[in-house]
Amino acid sequence: MENPSQLRERTIGAFIQQYPKIPCVIPSSPEYAALRATFIIDNPAVPIAIVRPQNADDVSTIVSFCVDHEIPFVVRSGGNNLFGKSQVHDALTIDMRDIKYCRVDYSKRFAEIGGGILAGKLVEDLSNAGVMTASGTVDFIGYVGWSTYGGYGPFSGNFGYGFEQILGAKVVNWKGEILDADLELLKGIRGAGGSFGIIVEMTIKVYPLTKILTGIMLYDASDVEATVVNYCQGLQKLRDEGFPRQLCVAPLFLHTGDGLKLASHFMWSDDDDTAGFKWLEKVSKLGKVLYNPVRKTTVLDGMSDFKTIIPPDGRASVNTVSLRALTKEVTAVMAKYVQRMPRYAGNGFAIHLGPKPSDSSLKNSVFGATESHLMLELLATPRSEEGVEESRKWGAEFLRGLLETNPKNILPTTYINLTPPGRTTLDQIYGANFSFVMALKRKYDPKDVLRLAVPFSYIAATDVQDTREGSHL
Numbered sequence: 001m002e003n004p005s006q007l008r009e010r011t012i013g014a015f016i017q018q019y020p021k022i023p024c025v026i027p028s029s030p031e032y033a034a035l036r037a038t039f040i041i042d043n044p045a046v047p048i049a050i051v052r053p054q055n056a057d058d059v060s061t062i063v064s065f066c067v068d069h070e071i072p073f074v075v076r077s078g079g080n081n082l083f084g085k086s087q088v089h090d091a092l093t094i095d096m097r098d099i100k101y102c103r104v105d106y107s108k109r110f111a112e113i114g115g116g117i118l119a120g121k122l123v124e125d126l127s128n129a130g131v132m133t134a135s136g137t138v139d140f141i142g143y144v145g146w147s148t149y150g151g152y153g154p155f156s157g158n159f160g161y162g163f164e165q166i167l168g169a170k171v172v173n174w175k176g177e178i179l180d181a182d183l184e185l186l187k188g189i190r191g192a193g194g195s196f197g198i199i200v201e202m203t204i205k206v207y208p209l210t211k212i213l214t215g216i217m218l219y220d221a222s223d224v225e226a227t228v229v230n231y232c233q234g235l236q237k238l239r240d241e242g243f244p245r246q247l248c249v250a251p252l253f254l255h256t257g258d259g260l261k262l263a264s265h266f267m268w269s270d271d272d273d274t275a276g277f278k279w280l281e282k283v284s285k286l287g288k289v290l291y292n293p294v295r296k297t298t299v300l301d302g303m304s305d306f307k308t309i310i311p312p313d314g315r316a317s318v319n320t321v322s323l324r325a326l327t328k329e330v331t332a333v334m335a336k337y338v339q340r341m342p343r344y345a346g347n348g349f350a351i352h353l354g355p356k357p358s359d360s361s362l363k364n365s366v367f368g369a370t371e372s373h374l375m376l377e378l379l380a381t382p383r384s385e386e387g388v389e390e391s392r393k394w395g396a397e398f399l400r401g402l403l404e405t406n407p408k409n410i411l412p413t414t415y416i417n418l419t420p421p422g423r424t425t426l427d428q429i430y431g432a433n434f435s436f437v438m439a440l441k442r443k444y445d446p447k448d449v450l451r452l453a454v455p456f457s458y459i460a461a462t463d464v465q466d467t468r469e470g471s472h473l
């Protein structure tokens, strides 16, 4: 008698025979381990197979097969979901990374991109065409996974968040149909990403800017408390005085194995260098600068700076809080916990500036942060196994300390891509758009075929049992 796992294995064997042109690897294949690898290295999940569609038709074939044979599937691009949710035990992984084209329109105002393209390739292809778009900092992040759930990055002030770049999308729905997203579906995709179907293509905005002032500055962090307090209060003062939209300042307090570092990304995304250098002077006064590599260079070269600072993997326990301001009260909590950060390489604490999205972006998306804020990233992500428990405890205490500060300063929403299971609920995250998201989910996924998609796979809709018909709790 076959158990369910054996039945799935046999069914996948049948898929491979029926569709030999769609690459598919099983756990015994030599390429399996490399294809399965994700940012989170301690995820024990063994997917039943990893299938690599080459185009939208392949995705449609795979979805129809999975539905017909009741095979659960998960979609992955960069594999950077911080809670290991893009590899699920005994499910089929649909690896989108071979759908990675980038076609810039002759008007040079928009580009069509494949649903599995990674940020590094996108930036490179756009650079070759003389344009750029808003992207994150790290080249191995999938553009769909980054942008559709929010997409914070150094261009957020000047060009908007990732979700604000999305002009159109082609989606494979649960029936295997390839749809051009209408305005209603696009609104849901801008904030709730792959909840409604597999995104095989997006049309995004592009811009003529190709050169920026950029660099990762290092500040002296030998007196941790004074460094955090002076830097954060100085940053808040600059915000209060009026931060230009072209400016990005993003601090990362990081353990590198060689002590605690304050690495702060400076970027000025405008051709007016004189104004940029004036801001660099002001930002240099946030602490004692040890190293200042800021120079005028290409967006692609600027992205490569992060290879030296961002670890390629981690053992996760990530959390997040979004604040209205860096008050004295929260700065004191940050100083206390940055000082207590366990000394394992990979642990860190980052602050991202979150500007208010434009009114039209807010109307046409479900993104939850509707006002200017600071998104904090608590990275209890040691690379070594021995640091896991201590780091996890530190992350939990740091979070508690922040949540005990003045509640009026804390946004009810949190950034989905950094929100762990059990932390909050979708009604908190989506706020006024929660009912819209739930109705769209029921409309586009009535049989819960996409149950393993972020965020529905691990964030509950509400904190009470949802008994409405079609609920996904």
Ligand SMILES: Cc1cc2nc3c(=O)[nH]c(=O)nc-3n(C[C@H](O)[C@H](O)[C@H](O)COP(=O)(O)OP(=O)(O)OC[C@H]3O[C@@H](n4cnc5c(N)ncnc54)[C@H](O)[C@@H]3O)c2cc1C
Pocket (backbone or CB within 6 Å): 039, 074, 075, 076, 077, 078, 079, 080, 081, 082, 085, 086, 096, 115, 116, 136, 137, 138, 140, 141, 142, 143, 144, 145, 146, 147, 149, 150, 151, 152, 153, 193, 194, 195, 197, 198, 199, 200, 310, 311, 417, 452, 453, 454
């Ligand atoms: C080192 C590191 C740095 C980061 N820096 C930033 C940052 O600067 N700013 C920021 O905002 N976030 C950042 N993040 C978070 C990152 O944006 C999210 O984890 C994002 O979802 C990763 O996308 P991915 O494709 O790489 O990951 P995956 O794990 O492959 O995808 C995550 C989920 O997105 C969905 N998905 C992906 N592709 C598709 C598709 N084509 N169709 C439908 N659904 C899809 C699936 O549900 C999938 O499980 C960072 C994460 C890491 C690990």
